[in-house]
C-alpha cells in the first residue's frame with residue numbers, strides 16, 4: 001500500500017487537563033472515505049482539527065505527507081454579518097484564478113450564484129460554497145466537519161454523492177464528520193465511532209452490530225440502522241430523484257477496542 005496522506009499515532013488532546021481525544025491511531029490514504037460519528041462532545045471536531053494542524057496535540061504524533069494540500073470545510077461559514085461579500089469575491093480570497101473559482105462553483109452546483117450575496121444563500125448553498133472553496137486548490141485530502149448540516153434529506157444524499165464523485169475525480173482521501181447515521185450507513189466507505197477514543201471502526205454493514213457501537217448509540221438506533229442499511233439500495237441526485245448506487249458491499253472488516261466504554 002502507498003504511504004498515507006496523514007497518519008495519527010496515539011494522538012491525545014486535553015483541554016485544561018480534561019481529555020477531549022484519547023490515544024487515537026488513524027491513517028488516511030488516497031481513495032479512502034472515512035466518516036467520524038459519535039455523540040456531542042465526543043471530540044470529533046477536535047480530532048479533525050488536530051489532523052489538519054489547527055489544534056496542537058497533547059500527546060502522540062500527526063504526520064502529513066510532504067506537500068500535502070488539504071481542503072478543509074469547517075463546521076460553519078464565519079463571516080461578519082454586516083460585511084457585504086458576494087460569492088465571486090469570497091472565492092477570489094482563495095488566491096486562485098477566477099476560472100478555477102468558477103469551475104469549483106460549477107462543480108458543486110452553484111455556478112449560477114457567482115454574483116450572489118453570501119448572506120442570502122440558503123443553508124445548502126452555503127455548504128456547497130464551502131465545499132467549492134475547499135476544492136479550488138485541488139486538495140489531496142478533503143476534511144469536512146458536518147458538510148450536510150442545514151441541508152434537507154434529499155440534498156444530504158446528493159451532497160454525499162458529490163463528495164464521492166470528487167474523491168474519484170481528484171483521487172483524494174476524504175475524512176468527514178456526520179451526525180446523520182442513516183446517511184452515513186448508506187453512503188460511507190468506512191465509519192469511525194469516536195467517544196474520545198475510537199470505540200469501533202469498520203464498514204457500515206458490520207459496525208451497527210458491534211457491541212461498542214450499541215454501547216454508544218443504544219440498541220434501537222443500531223437496530224434501525226441495520227434495517228435501514230438492508231433496505232436502502234439507492235441514492236438521490238441533486239433534484240431528489242432516485243439514482244442507482246454502486247452496489248459495492250464491502251467485505252467484513254471491523255476492528256474494535258476491547259475495553260469498557262462509558
Ligand SMILES: Nc1ncnc2c1ncn2[C@@H]1O[C@H](COP(=O)(O)OP(=O)(O)OP(=O)(O)O)[C@@H](O)[C@H]1O
Nearest residue numbers: 015016019020038039040041042043044045046047
Ligand atoms: N478550545 C477548546 N478549549 C476548551 N475545551 C474545548 C475546546 N475545544 C473543544 N473543547 C471541548 O472538548 C470536547 C470535545 O469537543 P468537540 O467540539 O471536539 O466535540 P464534537 O464531538 O465535535 O461535538 P459536537 O458533535 O457537539 O460538534 C468538548 O467537551 C468541548 O467543550
